[in-house]
Amino acid sequence: MSDVYFGTDLFSELDRLQRQMSSLFGGFPSSLRSSRFGTFPQINIGTTDDSIEIVAFAPGVDPSKLEISVDKGLLSIAGQRTAHEEPSTEGVRQYAQERFNGAFRRVIELPQQADPDKVLARYVDGCLLVSVGKREASRPRAITVQ
Structure with a gap:
């Protein structure tokens, strides 16, 4: 037992502080590993027994211009998204644009069990699908009791 006594539960106080900070900055990711709000491309990361699966949502990107290393x-995804050519409409001035155009780079920290020699990437329907295999030693295995 500790000699230090806090009048309240320390973890609930930290949780309360985090909620206050989140409401102060409204709408930003709560995880320290989350990227800044509005980054391109948005990504999903998941895992299977054999691999780490990354999906980068990158519509309008030429797959031949993507650089993955x-x-x-660290897995790095870089490329460029060019502006969509709109049909010329005389007298129309643009005052808002939500679609990202320009160069981008996303860097993702891979878990220790990732094998950099087993990386596969493909581009399907505007999504970059990257599969990073896991090292053989890190895969789950069943142990037989004798």
Whole structure:
């Protein structure tokens, strides 16, 4: 038992502080590992027994111009999205644009069990699908009791 006594539960106080900070900055990700709000491309990361699966939502990107690399446990996705050519309409001035155009780079920290020699990438329907295999030693295995 500790000699230090807090009048309240320390963890509930930290939770309360985090909620206050979240409401102060409204709408931003709550995780320290989350990227800044509005980054492109948005990504989903998941795992299976055999691999780490990354989906980058990148519609309008030329797949031949995507650069994917793995170095020191970091997966890097870089490329450029060009502006969509709109039919010329005389007298129309644009005052808002929500679609991202320009160069981008996303860097994702891979877990230790990722094998950089087993990376597969494909581009399907505006999504970049990257599969990173896991090292053989990190895969779950059943142990038989004798």
